[in-house]
Amino acid sequence: MNRKLANLLATGMFVTIAMIIVSLLVALFSYIVVQGFQKLNIEFFTSPSSNIRAGGGIRDQLFNSFYILFLTMIMTVPLGVLGGIYMAEYAKPGKLTNFIRSCIEVLSSLPSIVIGMFGLLVFVNTTGWGYTIIGGALALSIFNIPIMVRVSEDAIRSVPRELKEASLSLGVTHWHTIKTILLPGAFPGILTGAILASGRVFGEAAALLFTSGLSTPRLDYMNWNPFSETSPLNIFRPAETLAVHIWSVNTQGLIPDVSEVASGASAVLVISVLLFNLFARWIGNVIHQRLTAVR
Amino acid sequence: MEKTLNLKDHRLVKKRNKKLNGGVRGKWIVSISAFIIIGLTLAITIFLTIKGLQSFIKNGLSPIEFLTSLEWNPTSKDDPSFGALPFIFGSFAVTFLSALIAAPLGIGGAIFMTEIAPKWGRKFLRPAIELLVGIPSVVYGFIGLTLLVPFIREHVGGLGFSLLSGTIVLSIMILPTVTSIATDAMSSLPNSLREGSYALGATRWQTIRKVLIPAAFPSLLTAVVLGMARAFGEALAVQMVIGNVRNFPESIIDPAATLTTIITLNMGHTTYGSLENNSLWSLGLILLMMSFIFILVIRYLSSRRKV
Numbered sequence: 001m002n003r004k005l006a007n008l009l010a011t012g013m014f015v016t017i018a019m020i021i022v023s024l025l026v027a028l029f030s031y032i033v034v035q036g037f038q039k040l041n042i043e044f045f046t047s048p049s050s051n052i053r054a055g056g057g058i059r060d061q062l063f064n065s066f067y068i069l070f071l072t073m074i075m076t077v078p079l080g081v082l083g084g085i086y087m088a089e090y091a092k093p094g095k096l097t098n099f100i101r102s103c104i105e106v107l108s109s110l111p112s113i114v115i116g117m118f119g120l121l122v123f124v125n126t127t128g129w130g131y132t133i134i135g136g137a138l139a140l141s142i143f144n145i146p147i148m149v150r151v152s153e154d155a156i157r158s159v160p161r162e163l164k165e166a167s168l169s170l171g172v173t174h175w176h177t178i179k180t181i182l183l184p185g186a187f188p189g190i191l192t193g194a195i196l197a198s199g200r201v202f203g204e205a206a207a208l209l210f211t212s213g214l215s216t217p218r219l220d221y222m223n224w225n226p227f228s229e230t231s232p233l234n235i236f237r238p239a240e241t242l243a244v245h246i247w248s249v250n251t252q253g254l255i256p257d258v259s260e261v262a263s264g265a266s267a268v269l270v271i272s273v274l275l276f277n278l279f280a281r282w283i284g285n286v287i288h289q290r291l292t293a294v295r
Numbered sequence: 296m297e298k299t300l301n302l303k304d305h306r307l308v309k310k311r312n313k314k315l316n317g318g319v320r321g322k323w324i325v326s327i328s329a330f331i332i333i334g335l336t337l338a339i340t341i342f343l344t345i346k347g348l349q350s351f352i353k354n355g356l357s358p359i360e361f362l363t364s365l366e367w368n369p370t371s372k373d374d375p376s377f378g379a380l381p382f383i384f385g386s387f388a389v390t391f392l393s394a395l396i397a398a399p400l401g402i403g404g405a406i407f408m409t410e411i412a413p414k415w416g417r418k419f420l421r422p423a424i425e426l427l428v429g430i431p432s433v434v435y436g437f438i439g440l441t442l443l444v445p446f447i448r449e450h451v452g453g454l455g456f457s458l459l460s461g462t463i464v465l466s467i468m469i470l471p472t473v474t475s476i477a478t479d480a481m482s483s484l485p486n487s488l489r490e491g492s493y494a495l496g497a498t499r500w501q502t503i504r505k506v507l508i509p510a511a512f513p514s515l516l517t518a519v520v521l522g523m524a525r526a527f528g529e530a531l532a533v534q535m536v537i538g539n540v541r542n543f544p545e546s547i548i549d550p551a552a553t554l555t556t557i558i559t560l561n562m563g564h565t566t567y568g569s570l571e572n573n574s575l576w577s578l579g580l581i582l583l584m585m586s587f588i589f590i591l592v593i594r595y596l597s598s599r600r601k602v
Contacts, residue, residue, distance in 0.1 A: 003498050010500035014411050017403030018420065021474065024467065025423050031442070032434065082328035090325055100329055102590075103336035109586050110339070111528020113555050117562070117579045118339045121346055125567060142335060149332065175318035196429070203431025206530040206555075210562055246433045247531050250440055259441060266434045273429045 029270070036267020039260050048219075049245065054257040058265050060216045063232055064133070064239035068212065069202050071137035071235070072144055077194055079141075080148020081183075084190075087149060088156040089178060108146035112206040115142050119211035131238040136212025140201050147197045155189025156182050188291065192284035199276035203269055205243035213238035214248050242269055340583070347580025350377070350573035361577060367541045367557075369571040377574045379554070381543045383581065386553040388458055388544075389533060390526045393465035398519045400466075401473030405515075408474075409481040410503055421478065427471035436532035439464035444536055453548035456538030461551070464536050465529060469522035476521055480514030481507065513599045520596065524589040528582060530555035554578045 043057060050056030091097040119139030129135055159182050167177040216239055219232045226233040240248065246265045249258050350356045356377055364378025404424075408416030443463055448455030488510060492502040508515070538550025539560055558575050565572040 003501060007498035007500040010503070011411060014403055014407040017400055018407040018412075018416075021400060021404045021424075021470070022420065024470070025427055028427075028430075028438065028467075031438065079328050079331065082325050083332055086325040086329040090322060091329070100333060103333050105590055106336050106340075106587070107332070109524055109590055111530070111555065111582055111586060113528065113530040113558060114343065114579055114582050114586070115339075117558070117576070118343055120562070121342055122338075142339070145332065145335070173318045175321035178321070179317075199429045203429070203433070205431065205433045206559070209531075209559065214563070243431050243433045246437055247535070250437060250535055262437050263441070266437050269431055270434055273431065274426065277426055277429060 032263075032266055032270045035263040036265075036270075039264035040267060044264055049216075049240075049261070050255060052254055054255060054260075056255060056257075056261060058242060058245065058261070058268065060219055060232075061240055061242045061245040061265070062268070063219075064212075064216060065202060065241040065243070067232070068133060068137050068140065068208070068239065068241060069198055071133065072140040072201050073194065073198060075137065075141045076144040076148050076197075080145055081152045081190060083145070083149035084152020084154075084156055085178060085182075087153040089174070089182070104146045104149055107142065108150070110143075112143060112204060113209075115139055116207040116210045118142070119207060123211055129236060131211065131213030131215075132236045133212055133239045134235040136208045136239065136241075137235075139207045139211040140204060143204060143207055144197055144201055147200070148194065151193030151197065152186065152190050155186035155193065158189060159185035185291075188284050188287040191287065192280045195276055195280035195283070199273040199280075202272055202276065203243050205241070205247055208241055208244050209247075212241065212244075214240055214244060216240050343576070343580060343583050346573075346576045347583070348577070350570060350577045354570045354573055356570070356574065356577075361574070365543055369574060375570070377570075379574075379578060379581070381541060382552050382554045382557050382578065384543065385458070385537070385551040386527055386555070386585075388551070389461045389465055389537070389553060390523050392458070392462040392547075393469060393526050394519055394523045396462065396466035397470045397473050397522055401470055401518065401522070402477045402515055404474045405477035405481050405518075406503060406507075408478050410499065410507070416478075421475070424471045424474050424478075428475060432468060432529055432532040433535075435464055435468045436535035439532065439536040447548070451548055454538065454550060456536060456550045457548045458537065458544050458551045459547045461533045461537035461553070462547075464532050465526045468529065468532060469526050472525055473518050473522040476518035477515050480511045480518060483514075484511055513596045517593050517596045520589060520592050524586060524593075527585055527589070528555065530559045534559050554582055558582075 045057060045062065046059050047055070047057030048059050049061060087097075087100070091100065116139060119135055119142075123132070123135035123138050124130060127135075163181050163185060164177060167181045168174070172180070217237055218230060220230040221232055223231040224233060225231050226235065228234060229237070242265055246262050246269070249255060249261050249265075255261065351358050351361070361377055361379055362383070363380055364376065365380050366376040366378045367381060368374075368376045404420070408420050439460055443460050444455035446455075447453065447457060447460055451459065484507060488506055489502060492506045497505070533553055534556040537552060537556060539552045539556050540550045541552065542549075544551040558578055561571070562575055565575065
């Protein structure tokens, strides 16, 4: 075959593949958003879900999702940043560092259902708490720590070397350099990474099935006492998140308006992830401009 | 009023002392966080291994029967049987089939983005694909359930809940992962390779096929293996479309089950510590072992990276 012709055919093949991917993406997104958008109204966001009747909303699930996300980030961001500092600044090449790297690799490649099983074993059965918000948040932390460590390490390593050397040569100690030069320099990267990780945590379901459960008790949003049974802030209550809700209405199938609730909830989930992404990009750019005066 | 300056209260003097202490303390805090990571990994491995071996040690289940028997009927009163082979087969089948679909598409897309339309690819395709990586897996499962299952029921045959549905949902799910890692692999190739090949008079297709793909091959394989690892461990999206039956699937449009779907379905309503429950933990142990094997494969591939 003529090699020019072969080249042309191959180019055509790659263009076709790209078109398949693009149309797949567009179809997926438009289906989720168009299908779900019709169902989104104030009532859907403000009414509690129903187990049997039609017309249930996602108020509690939405709150639970954000609450678990918040608790997870509170636990993982400091730990992840410290781990990132260790990997970028203190880890000497050798067996120990390799081992820690392998551990991070193992943690990040564990299937989320396996993390859920570990959560069930430790945070639910061993502690005797049962299905709790804190158990779910701890399980998601395991899922999120390797991501945060990687993000922080990359961000700290990408701070220009000259800055660090200048600081050290002025007689500032290593730890003080980390605190005052490296961390502020790495801040935009860490923030962007943390917001992107939030998007992943927000949509995670398999790790939560057996740790925070499939039900939510009746909540009283005026009750702000975190130790009360009906308080939404109580961390020792079971909580169904949005992603878990999509799964459970589809598999249990008890309510008549399964597809409406599920497509509305899917749209909320996807739009949230989209917003997390756009927000991360935007804030990364803004802070980068502020710090470096690059237009 | 007379005011004497106490040297000890002076900011610089005080701070210098504190700074040194802070350095030691800081190093400790940072090291502790690193050891938490090690501890967590070891704890997960050890706890799940011990729990997963319970059914063999405490309940006397035969590991060989567990891995090779086709009968899974843990609730039977007279003769409960625990043969996990259909689920192991199901897991591997959906993983390999979805990789077969996602690999050519993903690698082709990566080549399009890096070699054929780099500007357009970088500006639009790449952000879109990175966005898709973040779509939660339940959403894929839900779309599979509402669109794909009825479509297959009407146009291909069977119940719709099938290996085929699971495969398609998984391949769409891992496609962004494969594409974005493959794109990284292709764009990290040094430009001198391309220039050298073009200078010899090779066409673009010849350059791609004879120079770039061989050079990036281990990295491209890594992308596919990472996608497979994700497919193997995915639970909910597959569970929603695959049908979850205990039987060995006879064709691709038969319903089936995977390791993850059986765990998802039964973990919640079996008594903790019972034989049936313990057998589920053994299935979980297989998942854990497989994720270690995937890591070893990826390690091996990255050690063979040529460029």
